Amino acid sequence: MRSTETRKVCVKLLGYIAEMLGFRNRELNIGKGLRVRELLKGVNVDEKRIIVLINGKPANMDSILRGGEYVVIMPVVGGG
């Protein structure tokens, strides 16, 4: 259990999501914890076509960040 009140996560955004939120890499304060979805509040993304990885493992919009994680949020785009 962590006692600190200002927990941080490293967030990496790819593709259009980075453009919408205005950054590609950032360390963010998440207070006591945060759902991934809240990171994307207010921006127009297609939830079905978003990939979320937390510490390299598949996660989703409802996953909860508790501090210390490396989160990557990327669109299902490709050289498809």
Place this chain on the structure above:
Amino acid sequence: MKGWTGRFLRVNLSEQSTSVQEYEPSLARAFLGGRGFAIKILWDELRAGTAPLSPENILVFMAGPLTGLPVPSSGKLVVAAKSPLTSGYGDGNLGSRAAVMLRRAGYDGIIIKGASDKPVYLYIENEKVEFLNADDLWGMSTFDTEKKLSETHGKDVGILCIGPAGENLVLYANVHSQEGRAGGRPGMGAVMGSKKLKAIVIRGTREIETANPEELKRLGEEGYEEIKKKPNYDFWRRQGTMATVEWSQENSVLPTFNFREGEFENADKIGGYAMEKIKVLQRGCPYCNMICGNVVEDAEGKRVELDYENVAMLGSDIGLGDLKKISVLNRLADEYGIDTISVGNAIGFAMEASEKKLLKEKIEWGDFDAAKTLLEDIVFKRNDIGRLLANGVKYAAEKLGNNSKDWAMQVKGLEISAYDCHFAPAMALSFGTSPIGAHHKDAWVIAWEVQVGRESYTREKVAKVIELQRIRGGVFECLTACRLPWIELGFELDWYPKFLKAATGMEFTFDELYRIADRIYTLIRAFWIREFRGRWGREMDIPPARWFKEPLTKGRYKGKTLDLEKYNQMLSWYYEMRGWDERGVPTKKALKDLGLENIITELEKIITLK
């Protein structure tokens, strides 16, 4: 028939004769168009064992029921033949005004047999077909050829052509259009070259008759609007497929040093943001509002269109981290009419062979000058190493020996496109079972796999590969329309049966479309088996040993490899789901279920069916 023109143009180059075939409507219902028509014709008309570069090979260009209609990204066609690179079925699609013109000229396809003894090109204007002298075009780059031909015939024509690589019978020469649109990776350009056919110029001035033109127009307009509203539309227009460099790097699937690694230290120098800094123009295929052709200025001050596959294979995979130099290699490949993915593989293979002292030439990783020289050695087959690599890495590995086949990155003889699969079993299966050899166009499952988890080898993954093969390799390759609105922007699949209904007047359910796709896959498989006879076996569906034996040495997935036993388990599930036996051969029951019972007798001459 509506939607389809119902006609093929048949051309015999040996006799310089042509005829028009009105085909049966049942063909359209069973095979839809594009790839479906191509394999049906090749199965029915190509004698088994035909030498791919002989006049007897058949080269087909096929459009589908949506080609050239005012619906999203419909300006595509399929080119197919027996492949000189793989000796199996080969095809590819490309976006070109020629696709639209072909249909406006009143044809769904062109079937070309025989060979000319002198260079020729075809000029098609509706009913009129001419064989014109191409002596002065022979030897010209694809860019110059098109320029010359549009000076002669006007700007309002569609042109398909080959470059020197096709003329010189490089086995992965492809067919080109509009400075950078290319298709037919498994040597369709060499087949065209072997027929001494330099180009096809098409002018079509007719309406393509459809069942409900007003409805089609309305749906098309709605569709284009819908695409524009997708959240990543603007960003797609900025970077197109180039955004994938960063994506692949992040996921450790960016091919690096001949697929040894999945991360490249200079990835940020060759990605979408780097491209935006040197971009000068944007263009695309007909009837497309996503126009993903990003044109940049290269290190020699010339213009070239970049996309992900090209940049990864001519960049990270050969250890080159300078985008302007990669652009030079990309442009040369386009001008010479050689496939960028295969030539990138060939150069990477040579660099590794040089490092391992299997070649006397010194070709170091990332050496741009050496890569450029090598590319031209290959195109012009001007020395031993050029001749060796012009036949593909499978052939080169057979000649070099020393287990180099383990790192000759190909399946069925076709070089692998730009996704490293050390830690992506479903994507590896997709490359393994792609019906033309390793290519991403059929089941590009990597994004989905990253989403559900990379570690596992499950039935669910196999089912997903098949689902994607049905949609991408089946439906889109037959329509023929570009799959990118769907896969890149999320333009819903439900649009397509609606477009089809308005175009043809016929209802197609997804069940029916997928059955058509399965029929096509099974017939393509039968074609391979017929060509390979006793040499066919499940090892044909297994990617190279590197991914199984040599772990990644860097990055976040350091130490990962594929597991051969588990891969084989997935392959068995794949066969089972397709109704194929343990050898990967369709069973009698599967053939009957798909309405292919008429090929049983012929297949049984070669192999006992279960």
